[in-house]
Amino acid sequence: MTQSRKFSWFVFSSPQSFYPLAGAMQPWFAALAFVLCAVGLYISFFVAPTDAQQGESYRIIFIHVPAAWMSMFLYLVMGFWSGVGLVLNTRLSSMVATALAPTGALFTFVALWTGALWGKPTWGTWWVWDARLTSELILLFLYIGFMALQAAIDDQRRADKAGAVLALVGVINIPIIYFSVQWWSTLHQGASVSMKSAPTMAATMLLGMLIMALGFWMYSIAATLARVRCVILERERHTDWVALEIGKQA
Amino acid sequence: MIRTLGWVLRRDLLLVFRRRGDVINALVFFVIVVSLFPLGVGPEASQLRNMAPGVLWVSALLACMLSLARLFAPDHQDGTLEQMLLAGEPLVVIVLGKIMAHWLVSGLPLVLIAPLLGLQFDLPADALAVLCFSLLIGTPVLSLIGAVGAALTLGVRGSGALVALLVLPLYVPVLIFGAGSVGATASGTGAEAHLLLLGGFLALALVLAPWASAAALRIAME
Amino acid sequence: MLEGRQLECTRGERRLFSDLSFKLDRGQLLRVAGANGSGKTSLLRIMCGLVAPSTGELLWQGRSIRAEREEYSRNLVFIGHLNALKDDLTALENLQVAAALAGLPAGAARMLTGLDRFGIAHCAELPAKVLSQGQRRRVALARLALSDAVPLWILDEPFSALDVGAVVELERLLASHLASGGMVVLTTHQEVEVVAQTVLRVDLDRYSAALLAA
Numbered sequence: 001m002t003q004s005r006k007f008s009w010f011v012f013s014s015p016q017s018f019y020p021l022a023g024a025m026q027p028w029f030a031a032l033a034f035v036l037c038a039v040g041l042y043i044s045f046f047v048a049p050t051d052a053q054q055g056e057s058y059r060i061i062f063i064h065v066p067a068a069w070m071s072m073f074l075y076l077v078m079g080f081w082s083g084v085g086l087v088l089n090t091r092l093s094s095m096v097a098t099a100l101a102p103t104g105a106l107f108t109f110v111a112l113w114t115g116a117l118w119g120k121p122t123w124g125t126w127w128v129w130d131a132r133l134t135s136e137l138i139l140l141f142l143y144i145g146f147m148a149l150q151a152a153i154d155d156q157r158r159a160d161k162a163g164a165v166l167a168l169v170g171v172i173n174i175p176i177i178y179f180s181v182q183w184w185s186t187l188h189q190g191a192s193v194s195m196k197s198a199p200t201m202a203a204t205m206l207l208g209m210l211i212m213a214l215g216f217w218m219y220s221i222a223a224t225l226a227r228v229r230c231v232i233l234e235r236e237r238h239t240d241w242v243a244l245e246i247g248k249q250a
Numbered sequence: 251m252i253r254t255l256g257w258v259l260r261r262d263l264l265l266v267f268r269r270r271g272d273v274i275n276a277l278v279f280f281v282i283v284v285s286l287f288p289l290g291v292g293p294e295a296s297q298l299r300n301m302a303p304g305v306l307w308v309s310a311l312l313a314c315m316l317s318l319a320r321l322f323a324p325d326h327q328d329g330t331l332e333q334m335l336l337a338g339e340p341l342v343v344i345v346l347g348k349i350m351a352h353w354l355v356s357g358l359p360l361v362l363i364a365p366l367l368g369l370q371f372d373l374p375a376d377a378l379a380v381l382c383f384s385l386l387i388g389t390p391v392l393s394l395i396g397a398v399g400a401a402l403t404l405g406v407r408g409s410g411a412l413v414a415l416l417v418l419p420l421y422v423p424v425l426i427f428g429a430g431s432v433g434a435t436a437s438g439t440g441a442e443a444h445l446l447l448l449g450g451f452l453a454l455a456l457v458l459a460p461w462a463s464a465a466a467l468r469i470a471m472e
Numbered sequence: 473m474l475e476g477r478q479l480e481c482t483r484g485e486r487r488l489f490s491d492l493s494f495k496l497d498r499g500q501l502l503r504v505a506g507a508n509g510s511g512k513t514s515l516l517r518i519m520c521g522l523v524a525p526s527t528g529e530l531l532w533q534g535r536s537i538r539a540e541r542e543e544y545s546r547n548l549v550f551i552g553h554l555n556a557l558k559d560d561l562t563a564l565e566n567l568q569v570a571a572a573l574a575g576l577p578a579g580a581a582r583m584l585t586g587l588d589r590f591g592i593a594h595c596a597e598l599p600a601k602v603l604s605q606g607q608r609r610r611v612a613l614a615r616l617a618l619s620d621a622v623p624l625w626i627l628d629e630p631f632s633a634l635d636v637g638a639v640v641e642l643e644r645l646l647a648s649h650l651a652s653g654g655m656v657v658l659t660t661h662q663e664v665e666v667v668a669q670t671v672l673r674v675d676l677d678r679y680s681a682a683l684l685a686a
Contacts, residue, residue: 141419148415152406155484161469162402166416169398169462173420176451180423187430238485257572261561268560268599329554336520337573338546344573472523 015092015232016241022225029222036215040066043208057121062205064114066213067107068132071139072174074104074220078146079171082164094160095235097167098150099228103220105143111136131185135178142170156235254339258347266355272320277359280313284367295372302371303381303432310360310385311421314392317356318400318413321348322467326404335471341464349390349397349460357389373436380435380445387448388428394452394459395420401466424451473497474519474624474655479528481514488514489676492528496672498623498653501646503660506676512659513553515676516628519657520550546575548624555612559601563587563611566600570615574622586617590641609633616645625649627658 012018044062078100085094115133116126127133146163153159236242266273287305288298325331334344364385368378399417403409431444473496480490488511496502504512517523519530521537521544530537537544557566564583571578587593590610595603600611613630625646631639646656 138419138422141415145416145419148412149402149406152403152408152412155472158469158472161472162466165398165462165466165469166402169420172458173423176423177419180426184426184430254573257569257578261558261565261569264565265558265560328558329552329556330558332522332552332554333550333556333570333573335522336545336548336550338542338575339573340542 013090013092015095015236016239018092019229019232019245022229026222026225026229029218029225033215033218033222036211036218038215040208040212040215043204043211048204048208049202057118060114060118062208062212064111064118065209066216067111067114068136069213070216070220071104071108071111071136073217074100074107075139075142075167075174076171078104079167082160082167086161086164086168091160091235092232094164095231096224096228097163098160099224099231100220101143101147101150102227103223105140105147107216107220108136108140108143112140129185131178131182134185135181138177138181139174142174146170251339251343254337254343255347255350258344259351262348262351263354266351272317273355273359276313276317276356277363279316280309280360280363281367283309283312284370288370298371299373299436302368302373303377303429303436305371306364306367306381306432307385307388307425307429310364310389311392311418311425313360314356314389315396315414315417315421317352318396318417319410320356321352321397321400322404323400323409326470331467332471335468341467342460345397345401345463345467346460349393349463352397353390353393357385357393360389361385373432377432377436380441381432384428384431384441384445384448387445387452388424391424391448391451391455392421394455395424397463398459398466401463401470404467404470424448427451473533474657475531475534476519477529477531479515479518479525479530481511481518481523482526483511483514487526490527492674492676494672494674496655496657498655499650500655500672501650502655502657502672502674504657504674504676505659510676512676513628515674516550516552516626516657516659519626520548521545547622548626549574549616549619549622550626550628551612551615551630552628555608557600557608557611560599562597562599563592563603563607563614564596566611567614567618571618574615574619576618582618583614586614587611589617589645590614590638605633606635606638610638613638613642613645616642616649620649620652620654623654625654625656625658627656629659629661631660631662 012021040062044059048059048062050056078097081093081100082097084090085092085097112133115128115136119128120126146166149166150159150163153162233242233245284305287301291297291301322331325334335341337344361382364381365378368381373381396413396417399413399420402416403412406412427444427447431441431448434441434444475493475495477493478490479492481488492515494502504515506512514523518525521530521541524538532544532547556570557563558569561569564580564587567583567586568578568580571583584593584596587596587610590613592607592610592614595607595611600608603611609632613634616625619625630642634642646658650656
């Protein structure tokens with residue numbers, strides 16, 4: 001009696017089969033990202049009302065807040081895929097985690113940069129040690145630590161697993177760090193400036209931020225898919241199918 | 251298991267005893283770094299008093315981190331770490347023993363000498379007591395978290411700076427509440443909440459860190 | 473009782489060996505041979521459970537060693553290239569720590585007996601750093617004298633740095649262990665005379681196992 005072949009998503013868990021899938025999906029996500037970001041930016045610049053207190057400069061939060069959201073979200077996703085790679089011993093999950101890190105670090109950096117750009121016209125200083133910016137700074141260090149650890153270890157499997165342990169330790173620590181920095185900020189800041197003193201959210205503002213966040217998410221997926229393809233090619237370079245692939249592209 | 255813990259503790263302490271220089275170095279580092287701050291910002295008393303909790307805690311943190319190089323690397327180099335992985339006793343117990351020895355040698359002396367340094371910053375007596383107590387609870391957490399970092403970077407080139415990069419962000423909560431407790435005492439608000447939270451961190455670290463370090467050691471030895 | 477099935481080992485990008493299978497029973501000695509860099513030490517480390525093979529599995533008493541790693545570790549003694557001695561501890565203390573970690577009784581008298589078998593009882597109170605290479609090797613091997621009850625001995629180049637007297641003593645120790653039902657896996661460049669029921673040989677240069685009658 002023949003067994004019917006049941007389609008399983010696990011067939012994509014080998015780098016070889018995921019590579020073309022990623023290549024096919026990537027342009028769609030890139031297009032979605034472009035559209036969503038365009039809409040989001042339009043809303044943030046033309047539709048959302050001018051704020052009474054902060055004028056036009058507040059509009060930077062339409063990039064700052066979604067970027068901060070994405071930076072946190074991507075770390076969790078990275079931790080998840082790292083963990084899967086560690087527990088199930090799958091190579092592709094670890095490759096995805098490695099591919100996510102630079103994008104996550106980028107959004108953290110964008111959040112910090114836009115935070116500074118907001119601070120200058122609003123409160124006159126380029127940097128404010130408030131809870132969110134400080135947490136983002138520490139998150140940046142966590143991302144850099146992850147990338148540095150993986151770069152420093154020569155053996156690939158060890159690098160993947162060590163990175164996974166670090167990422168998981170980071171995931172547990174992030175709520176603790178965030179909470180601690182919040183506490184520290186309220187204790188010391190008192191009545192002074194805070195990113196929290198953003199203009200009260202009009203519905204359009206919230207919509208704008210959500211759309212930007214979605215756009216950033218689509219971008220992250222597109223960028224990660226592109227990057228993971230490079231990671232796959234690099235790590236599997238001694239296999240036949242990669243040699244064929246490179247021959248095709250040449 | 252207690253027997254194993256006892257033997258590991260005894261072994262590590264014996265090793266340090268035979269080479270006392272290592273301990274003294276870490277302690278002197280702590281003292282020197284603390285002394286650098288007044289030299290950097292000026293001797294004005296009230297400014298130093300405000301800075302003191304942060305300065306003392308950051309210096310303790312750095313001294314602790316510096317001593318992490320002693321935790322696993324020497325054993326890794328002469329092959330004794332490999333034997334520990336093959337011991338047949340849970341690796342978690344052995345790692346815990348090593349971390350305890352590390353704290354007794356690198357953390358506890360800081361706790362004992364901190365009041366003297368606090369006096370240099372003109373901290374009042376109650377703040378000094380809280381400083382001691384916060385370091386007493388906090389330095390084990392630093393050793394525990396540091397062990398994870400040391401295990402992950404075992405044998406990796408440039409591991410000194412890499413350990414710092416990995417471990418210092420994770421030290422931030424301990425720093426915030428440790429220094430915060432002393433600051434709160436000095437300014438009159440209670441330090442209870444801070445110390446309780448530090449205790450919470452210690453409990454969490456005791457449960458998770460030896461296990462994560464053991465996992466990291468197995469990964470490093472593959 | 474120790475069985476390897478289709479073991480494959482990849483270090484970095486090099487595949488050291490693949491489809492390697494063997495079966496080691498009580499009283500048998502397995503000699504792993506091969507040129508330098510052929511993966512002898514890697515195979516031994518796989519047998520210890522320190523490294524996982526890329527594919528294949530290792531079975532102890534019919535069960536995969538991954539299932540009960542600690543239990544398996546209790547059944548083996550591994551002596552590697554490095555002597556696993558702390559320079560600042562005396563020979564006696566080093567042996568005591570090794571015994572304690574292995575779950576064996578660690579009394580001083582027993583340790584001295586072990587050291588005595590290799591003729592270095594007089595070094596007992598000396599720190600390991602002042603001992604010669606040969607003496608350090610013998611302190612490391614003294615552990616075997618205490619490990620008769622441990623079934624599986626895995627030894628990486630045990631005869632290196634030993635003088636003739638120590639070589640003879642080690643051969644004697646291995647023979648008596650095998651005679652009482654123990655198992656030994658070793659790598660060595662030298663030709664050694666070990667009397668065993670069966671001597672298996674795994675020649676990594678050919679990725680295959682051939683059975684040679686003793």
